Amino acid sequence: MRDNSALGNGGHGGAALLEFQKVNTYYGDLHVLKDVDYVIGKGEIVCLLGGNASGKSTTMKTIMGVVRPQRGEVMYDGEPIGKMSTNDRVRRGIAPVLEARRLFPRMTVYENLELGAYTQPRGAQFDQDLERVYGLFPRVKERRDQIAGTLSGGEQQMVAIGRALMARPRLICMDEPSMGLSPLFVEQVFDIIQTINKQGVTIFMVEQNASMALSIAHRAYVLQTGQVVLSGTAAEMQANEMIKQAYLGEMKVEGAAP
Amino acid sequence: MTAYDLALQQLINGFSLGSMYALLALGFTLVYGILELINFSHFNVFMVGSFVAFYVLEGFGVVGQNTIMTGLPLVGVLLAALAVTMLVTGGIGVGIERLLLRPLRAVKGPAAMILTIGVSYVLFNIVILGAGADSKNFPNPLPPIVFTFENAVLRMREILIWVISLLLMGGLTYFVGYTKLGKAMRATAQDPEAARMMGIDVDRVIMMAFFLGSALAGAGGMIFGLYYNYTSFIIGFSAGLRAFTAAVLGGIGNVPGAMLGGLLIGLIEAYSGAFIATAWTDVIIFSLLVLVLVFRPNGLLGRMAPNKS
Known part of the structure; x- marks a missing residue:
């Protein structure tokens, strides 16, 4: 029934966890997402590439229900969620890692993690999730009583990812996880993303650092002025001339042309 | 009375007034902290609270200062008056938010603030129409037990005011600091x-901020009546303005700041009234506000408003 041929269908095998079906989103008169289709399979890492104002952040907001599509449907685990409130989406296992971390700056690291688990009951499960986060990020455990706003950028990103994990997510949507981090931290963050994915969490990520993102992603979409212009497996993307030029920094300098 | 006695007496008075201003200031700060809205209807929610307490106490048969109660009936009547007052004013606060402010939430600019000024006048006029424009002798069932320190007098009403304020502020501090909804409130701010x-x-959190702030204002209104032995439709403006000043002084949006600011304003009012002249009280309070805003624009403990993103 689903027509994935247009997406290049890079073998995202298995069932879809998240699906955009001809989604159109507007800000007032501004048409941001135009007939956008994505399929994110269970257990995948899918990365979304695109320049500024291409609609990447709007995609994230549409998934979280902060922005509602005017036409088209967002399916999650086989159910339409277009009209579902943000807290119901979080309760059903969609958790965000927001652009620029967006921790609650005057609360402790522990309180930030607690808020990540806002839709989850307290008890053994909470303790187990907390141990999982502390296991992935020993640094976060050391800093648990520190005020989040005083952490370094890298530490804040660890807390932001930990906070998303506290929601017991099946899908984590990451908006620019490498932004503003030192190269060393970028590698650590991508290692962690892979680890989390191997634990069974599906990852949909917007990322400027295309070479890093494609190195861990299974598949990718390229968004340009609100339209999906290219999609395929990470390997296909890495080999694609347009991707190489536009996102992987292998631009050929010919004459004075930029 | 020596100057020392007077100073001691004003310490007692200042703490009582200060607790009242602090309770009122908390409502400004809770709402501002989340919505960046100065809620002028808060002035008269406080005034309405004073009238609700007045009618509940009269309903229990307490008239003026001559119906003395003791023991359990006293505690029961006071608790009932406080609880009913806080529930009613809390409900008014929620009603204002839910019915009037929420539809305006997406509107940028001063529309919401101006609406709160309008609501303030509506409450003001409802009370004039319903209860009359004369001031009311506020019922006080406390036994006339008096403790004296040197020549300073500590009455039961002061002790009651302190106990109520301490419990409410302690409760609020616990709520905001340690409960799930309280943490959600800080996160939203x-x-x-x-x-x-x-x-x-977030809608629920905003409603909770209005409920708590307005309920505390109601308690403040009851305290006003107990402290001054009267209430009137006019009391909202001067008390509200001082409490708002207290919130700004402590750092608007900041819960401990509102408490500190309230106590400071109460003490300044008490001391300036006794040692300078009552006529100078407002001059001193608002000059201090100007000085604080010039040298510490974020207030004594720092402003806590939403992060702009």
Whole structure:
């Protein structure tokens, strides 16, 4: 029934966890997402590439229900969620890692993690999730009583990812996880993303650092002025001339042309 | 009375007034902290609270200062008056938010603030129409037990005011600091969008801020009556303005700041009234406000408003 041929269908095998079906989103008169289709399979890492104002952040907001599509449907685990409130989406296992971390700056690291688990009951499960986060990020455990706003950028990103994990997510949507981090931290963050994915969490990520993102992603979409212009497996993307030029920094300098 | 006695007496008075201003200031700060809205209807929610307490106490048969109660009936009547007052004013606060301010939430600019001024006048006029414009002799069932220190007098009403204020402020501090909804409230104040994406129902948090702030204002209104032995439709403006000053002084949006600011304003009012002249009280309070805003624009403990993103 689903027509994935247009997406290049890079073998995202298995069932879809998240699906955009001809989604159109507007800000007032501004048409941001135009007939956008994505399929994110269970257990995948899918990365979304695109320049500024291409609609990447709007995609994230549409998934979280902060922005509602005017036409088209967002399916999650086989159910339409277009009209579902943000807290119901979080309760059903969609958790965000927001652009620029967006921790609650005057609360402790522990309180930030607690808020990540806002839709989850307290008890053994909470303790187990907390141990999982502390296991992935020993640094976060050391800093648990520190005020989040005083952490370094890298530490804040660890807390932001930990906070998303506290929601017991099946899908984590990451908006620019490498932004503003030192190269060393970028590698650590991508290692962690892979680890989390191997634990069974599906990852949909917007990322400027295309070479890093494609190195861990299974598949990718390229968004340009609100339209999906290219999609395929990470390997296909890495080999694609347009991707190489536009996102992987292998631009050929010919004459004075930029 | 020596100057020392007077100073001691004003310490007692100042703490009582200060607790009242602190309770009132908390409502300004809770709402501002989340919505960046100065809620002028708060002035008269406080005034209405004073009238609700007045009618509940009269309903229990307490008239003026001559119906003395003791023991359990006294505690029961006071608790009932306090609880009913806080529930009614809390409900009014929620009603204002839910019915009037929520539809305006997406509107930028001063529309919401101006609406609160309008609501303030509506409450003001409802009370004039319903209860009359004369001031009311506020019922006080406390036994006339008096403790004296040197020549300073500590009456039961002061002790009651302190106990009520301490319990309410302690309760609020616990709520905001340690409960799930309280943490959600702080998170919403710091970053509303991120809070929403944690699955926090931000509308519910805003409603809670209005409920708590307005309920505390109601308690403040009852305290006003107990302290001054009267209430009137006019009391909202001067008390409200001083409490608002207290909130700004402590750092608007900041819960401990509102408490500190309230106590300071109460003490300044008491001391300036006794040692300078009552006529100078407002001059001193508002000059201090100007000085604080010039040298510490974020207030004594720092302003805590949402992060702009």
